[in-house]
Every structure is written in C-alpha cells, then in structure tokens.
Amino acid sequence: MTGTTNADGWVRSWGASPQAAHDGLGSLDDHPPLADVTLRQVVRLSGGGRRARVRFTNEFGTAPFTIGAARVGLAASAPGAVRPGSERVLTFSGAPAVTVPAGAPILSDPVDLRLPALAELVISLHLPGRVETCTCHDPALDTGWTVPGDAVAATALPANARVLPVRALLSAVDLLPDTPARTVVAVGDSRTDGAGSTPGTHHSWPELLAGRLAPTGYVVNQGISGNRLLHDGIGAAVAARFDRDVLATPGLGHVVLSIGANDIGVSFAPREEHGPLAGFLGMFPGAPVTADDVIAGYRQLIARTHGRGAKVHATTIAPYEGAEIYTAAGDAARQAVNEWVRTSGAFDGVLDFDAVWRDPDRPSRIRADLHCGDHLHGNDAGYRALADAVDLSLFD
Template structure:
C-alpha cells in the first residue's frame, strides 16, 4: 500500500471557509483497484483556498488515494489549460482514510469561480470492498484505468459514471466576509430525479443561481438529497436523523438548513403517523438549533397518482402540513405544498410541474420550487442552543419567519 498522510479524525480536520458543493454520502458499489475517477461537480459560491473532502464513510477497510487533482472543466472530460492542480493532505500527495471517516485536503492557492464545473480527479491504487459516494448524481463523470489525474486531456478518460465516488464536499473561502451556506436536506426531489441530466437543474441549483444575484449573505448551497430517503427510518441511505451530522452539520460555513423531506415516510405503508413524523422534525430542529444554525422547513408536497398513494397517507400528509405551517419549532416555513399542488386537484402535482410519475418534478417544477424560497428567510442570526431565531430584515419565506 502506498504510504502517505493518515487522515485525522474529521473534527480535527474541519475545513475553514464555506461549502460550495456537496452531495450526501451512501454506498455506490464496490471499489476497483487502479481506477481513475474524474468527478464533475458544479460550484455555487466562489473563493480562494479550495479544499475537497474525500469520504470512506461506508467502507469496511482503509481507503488510499495516491493522486488527487482539481481543475476547471473545459468540455467533456477535458480540463481548461493550466487549471489542473495537485491536492495534498497534510502536505502529502497520498492519503489513507480509515473506514467510517472522511478527510479534508489542504487548501489550493488561487481563486475558484462561482457557478462553474469543477473536475476532481482521484486515483485509487488498491480500492476494494464497499465504496462510498453518491449514486444519483444527475451528472456524467468519467473513469479510466491507470493514473491520469494530472492530465488535462480527456483522451484517457474513456468510461463514464452517473455517480460521484469518494467525494462528498468542496469548500472555498469567499471574498465577502460573513458569507454563509445553505444545506438542503431532502429526498429524491432535492436529489434532482427527473430533472434534465448534465444541466444542473435540481432545485438547489436554481436556488444557488438566485442567491448569487441576491443581497443574501447565504451564497453557498449544499445539495444533501438522497433518492428514497426518509426522515425516520434507514433504507435507501441513512435516515435524515441518522445522517444529519455527517451530511449537514459537519459542513463548513452552513448557516441554515432547509428541511424538505417526509413523503417517503408517508408512502412506505409502515404505519408512520403524523405524531411520528412531527417528533422527527422536532428532533432535527432541536439538533440544528443546538449547533447554532437556523432551520427552514418546507411542507410536504402532493403525490396522488403515485402507486403507493392512498387516502390514509394523504390524511397524515395534511395533518403534518398543518403542524409545519403553524409550528414555532422552526425559524421559517416555505409552503411548497401550495406551490406544487394542482389548484383544482389539491392531492396532485400541477400537471405543468409533473416529471411524469406524479411525485417528481420536471425542470419547470424545480425552478418553481426554488423560486418559492425567499432568500431573506435563509439569513438569520442565532447562538448555539437558543430557540428559533429572528431572520434578517426583509426575510419572509412563502409563509413567513417565526418571531
């Protein structure tokens, strides 16, 4: 095994700056020895001192990466000339990440732009066993045998993958003091299912573009959606409760969490009640507030027409949404149910937003969802352990802040 820097505990390696891209960690398959990955991710906020977080959260043995580069994508797998730079970890080019942990790279000098495709290239000399990453990327990345991470050409990157492997966050130091980030905690709608691939048309992408031209101090956006994810129970990915720290609270610069999740709990037919879901939402809000961050909650959207819909699940959804609209457990609420539902058939999505299966959104629906989020509602000042905070002046959300 190559020698190099051993990854310290993540708490000792927390990146300074603000998260500019992230994806929730899960199992993506089996590791392949000698494999290259050129992973294409899209930044939200720009800045200096770029760092990446590599993850072995679900591995059953140490993960070694012996060559990691970052550069700006040109076209396909090719990079812009002169942009590809080697990343180090504790000053070493090789890093070994113990199972169940993650590691941040050292910062790269230079300025990295907002709203740009970044290519992070990894080489795994002896990878085997369960591999950690993000399965549904909605983005084409590239693979190849051998170590070609330093090359700017796309010639040797002959394979493709629709997943992100071993990478779950990127951070920068923004030029404007006080800049923060939003983490969108959700399921397949947040993950971007049914949006146009390779177009950055997930609703967090649309929101990031809005924030970039707003006056809000929140500029970074981390998309922490997992398709099939639930608030309460593990299944496709760990539950929102069980992954909250790793996927959200550990990210640098996160000021606000936008929680939009619950439909998978309702349609699973496991007897989940409104009381169960409300308890889960309250626990998330309590833990986010205890970490000194704000939490904006979104109502659960309609899904009649999906095969698992039934009147009992609809009754629970309505009871949960009544609680969310009126609860003082959160700093603000965005009523996405009212945005997404058909005004003539309120248990169903608007036909113009329907991605074809009556639960997921097309690009138009993704944009409408992002447009419903008031940037002002994402700016709030609080201290660790306090109750719901006072949002910044002008913040209202679709319903409004909690005063």
C-alpha cells in the first residue's frame, strides 16, 4: 500500500472529526455540564495492533481542561464494561494527569495492549474540573456515558451512568501494528458519518469497508453530518479541516473524498424568506456554489493529497430527489460533478456510489430499499451496498 513516510510505524485505526459543541446538531445542548465526571466511551477499531495511544482533543475549547485519570481496556459483553485483565492506565509524559491547552489536542503515552482487528475499545477519562467548552463529534452513533466522580477504574458500568449523546474530547486511536500498514481515510458528510444507520451496529460505509479489509485494513471515518467542501456550517469545511483530519493522519495511505452533496444541495435549494427550509438553510452561510466550484475544490484536495505521497479516490454524489432541498437544477449540478469525477482521470480511483444507490426507473432518486425514509441518507442495507461495491484492489 502506498502512502506517506511513517518511520515510527504508527497507524490510525479509529477517528472522529472534532467540532465545537455549538457547531453540530445540538445534541449536547440539554446535557449537564461536564464537571467532576468520568466519560466512558466505546470505539470500534479497524485494523489491530500491539500498542495503542489515544488522542484527546480540546481543539475547539475556549479554556484548558484537566484529565485527572484515564484508562483503556477491551470491551466486555455488557454495555460499557471492560474485560478484566485488559485494563491499562494511560499516562501523559509519564504523569497520570494532564491539562489540555485550549485549542490543542494531546496524545497519551503508548500502552502495550494486544488489540485484534475490529475490537471494541473502552476509553475512560475523569474530568475533575469543569469543561467550559466541549470539543466533540455530534452525533455519536456509538453509546457513551457520563458517571459522577472518578469511575475510570470501574470494570462494570456504574448504575448511575447517564448517556452521553456526542463523542466528547476524543478524536483518535493510533496503533502500532505487527507489520507495516497504511490507513484509508474517508472524509465526507452525513452519508459518510453514517446518518440513518442503526446506532451501535457500526453500519456506516467506512466501518463496513473496514470489515471487508480486516484484519490488515485500517479505515478511519472523518465524516461530519451536515458538512460541506467549500464553506463552514455544521463543522469546518473539508477544505479547511483537511490538513488536520486527513493529511496529518499517522500512516496515511489513501484518501476517499465523499463530499460535495451539501454544497450543491444547499446552493440550489428552494429559497423563501419564510419558507419551510429557511431555518435549516440559515445553518449554512456563504454564497451559493456551482458544479465548477466543487470540481475546483476537488482539484485542490487532490494536489494536497498527492503532495503527501498518498492516493486520493472519490465517490460520486448519490441521488437526493424526494428530500426537501431537492431541485432539478441541483440535480443537474450533481450529475455534472459526477461526470467529471468519472471521466476526468484526476483521481486515482472512483467509487461510483451514485450507480449503486440510484433507482433505475428514476435515477434522481435513491432506491426505496436503500434509504432510511428521508430519500437522502442510507439505511443499514444502503450503506452495506456501498461498502460491498468498493473495489478493494484500489487500496493495494
């Protein structure tokens, strides 16, 4: 597998793109403040390894916060439980506690822990003080919990745990594999994030792709629901976050761009000052863009990826007729972008998601059995169809 120089051997096995709490879907709005609580979160790895380190994040924080204690361990069968004997204490430059500066991430020290491919890892951290502004990923399709006080050492989930609706203060897990490996990073919007799939089942298409590539494949999902290529809105634009979320990935080998649907959908959506979409469209600032603008954005990301020695592939944009934002003009722009993706030769590979999802009797719509009911996002079967259609030889 081709990719960037990776002299130390680390590869990313799991990730979630950081966002500001106010810049997502609002899932944390009614949650109590994070103060003197333990966060327990479960992540499903892609490829396996023998050592692990965790990347915590305060990248959208307005003040420092302190991690008083942190542990990792393999998940047991009960929700939030840790398999006895697999627990490892995390340290930071040898210390059990650390203060994470505002605007910064922090890596734990590595721990020796044998982690098989597709393992579920439980990550617990105690926050002795208050987190003023939570950097998170919204929503979390895997359940997490908050527990009062310091419960990082508890192997069973305490009875007073409360569901945490976002991925909080946690952005990546890196592993040291037994043999050299490279990571595939999928970057996109809600269709990459897994919106519409069954929570807790790992049915986003990047996670399903990881299952196909296991045990030696490493796939990281850097989708953000509501995200766009060229303008901020729900999450920073892909063009803005690309260096942090994609190009800085340890062991980067391949990038899959699956972005542009919201750029087009929002730009061509019906616009009435007091219409039903007014509030929704207000979440997406910036001037409308054209198919040519999206293509120019792709060209920039291609150049930046190739500059790092990695390969870059693209998915075509799937249909969306039936969704509230649909217009015929928007669909024409979508098809123009897709034609360029398929025929330009600019990408190292093409994943034709449009062809997989479109209804042969009405190509501007998703097949009824593949969307979750909104004509926009996949269901479990829809995301399985996307993952199963990927030519795995692209990642050799």
